[in-house]
Amino acid sequence: MTMHALSELAVALLDGSVRIVDLSVTLDGHTPILQLPEEFGWKQSWPFALEEISRYDERGPAWYWNNIKCGEHTGTHFDAPIHWITGKDHENHATDTLPTDRFVAPAVVVDATSAVQADEDFLLTVDFLKDWEARHGEIPRRSWVLYRTDWSKRETPSEFLNKRTDGHHNPGWDPAAITFLAEERDIIGVGTETVGTDAGQASGQEPMFPCHNLMHGANKCGLASLTNLDQLPPTGAVLIAAPLKIRDGSGSPCRVLALVPRS
Ligand code: 23J
Ligand code: MN
Numbered sequence: 001m002t003m004h005a006l007s008e009l010a011v012a013l014l015d016g017s018v019r020i021v022d023l024s025v026t027l028d029g030h031t032p033i034l035q036l037p038e039e040f041g042w043k044q045s046w047p048f049a050l051e052e053i054s055r056y057d058e059r060g061p062a063w064y065w066n067n068i069k070c071g072e073h074t075g076t077h078f079d080a081p082i083h084w085i086t087g088k089d090h091e092n093h094a095t096d097t098l099p100t101d102r103f104v105a106p107a108v109v110v111d112a113t114s115a116v117q118a119d120e121d122f123l124l125t126v127d128f129l130k131d132w133e134a135r136h137g138e139i140p141r142r143s144w145v146l147y148r149t150d151w152s153k154r155e156t157p158s159e160f161l162n163k164r165t166d167g168h169h170n171p172g173w174d175p176a177a178i179t180f181l182a183e184e185r186d187i188i189g190v191g192t193e194t195v196g197t198d199a200g201q202a203s204g205q206e207p208m209f210p211c212h213n214l215m216h217g218a219n220k221c222g223l224a225s226l227t228n229l230d231q232l233p234p235t236g237a238v239l240i241a242a243p244l245k246i247r248d249g250s251g252s253p254c255r256v257l258a259l260v261p262r263s
Contacts, residue, residue, distance in 0.1 A: 009259075016262060021237075023191075023226045023256040024076040025152070031075045032157040032225075034195050037203065045071030048253075072251040078243035079189075079197060079212070079222030083250040087216030095249030102221055103242035105188050107144040107258060108136070109232045116149040116171045120162065121201055123174040129181070136234045141186040144223070144239050147171075151193040152227035161195060172199020175210035182218035189221030191241075191256075193229060197222040223256060232258055 003011075012018035025031060027048045036044060048070040054060025072095075073079070081087030082094045092098055110132050115122045124147060129139070139145060149171050154160040162169045171194065181187050190197060190211060197211045207213045215222055223241055238259040243252035 019260045019262055021228055021231045021258040021260050023228050023239075023258055024254070025225055025227050027070070027075045027253060030157060032160045032195055033071065033074055035161075035163075045073060047071075048074050070253065072246070072249055072253075073196070073224070075253050076225045076227070076256055077223070077251050077253045078241060079216070079224065079251045080243065080249065081216045081219045081221065082248070083222075084209070084212045084216035086213050087219060090219040093219060095243040095246045095252050098221070098243070100242075101142070102188055104238065104240050105142055105144055106140060106235075107146050107191075107232070107237045107239040108139055108235050109146045109148050109229055109237070111148045111234070112171065113148060113150045116151065120169050120171065121199060122149075122171040123199060124171070124177050125174045126176050126180045129177055132234075139181070139185045139187065143187055144189060144191055144241075145181055145185075145187050146191040146223075146226065146229055146232065146239075147173075147193070148229040148232075149193050150230060152225070152229070162200060167203070168195075168200030170194040170200040172197075172202050172205075173211045175205065175207065175214060178211050178214040182215060182220055187220065189215060189223065191223030191226050191239075193226050194224065196224050222251075223254075226256060232260060233263065236261055 029047060029049060031048050033045050033047050046069055051067040053065050053067060055064045080093060080095050080098055081090050087093055112124055198209045202209045241254055241256040243254050246252055
């Protein structure tokens, strides 16, 4: 008699042969957020803020709760296809309408830490992905591709955002790599450790913000500000990443968890 996969999972979660790795950053007033370019900065994204309503005190003797406030793209967050103009005409492309199969899916981890150590503006290429595939097998369709850079290990918000006089500097994508993943591998989306899914200098790429442009143009999703990617195997993890069900939302902070076989 074969057990159902879910019964096996339930046992594995209990006996520790499947671990749960938290890929999310903590939200507080210091959580780094993207600054929009001055010329478009009519409104800026709200940083995360918390207002205490009561904490077992005169404002509420038995209950603790807070008001919270932030932009949709704050901390570890989900980018829905509707986020970018190229994705605006897809169906079911917003946080409330995305099919739930986007929220639980396998993940592969492409380790580019040494390339990024040598060049903080490193752009991941098709050749890099094909070299990864030669070692780990073809990237399965309907999976997340997580771009490990160890960028999340940067200790201060200013080191993490890495803003200089000529703008932000952090790794990103060669546009052809995004087209390859979207069209030839039919992935769910990509996840990065940086504040957004694109390079710091992506406003100067062609097309500008290629990951946003081409991923969302292909009705695919993004995850940004991930952490703990160094705790994942190159293949074999299952990701749970679901945005809040904001009506017509472009994205949402989310708790991203990875189920990982204990090695
Ligand atoms: C708008 C413009 C550029 C970027 C972003 C948003 C994000 O990173 C985001 O969180 O979607 S890079
Ligand atoms: Mn975003």
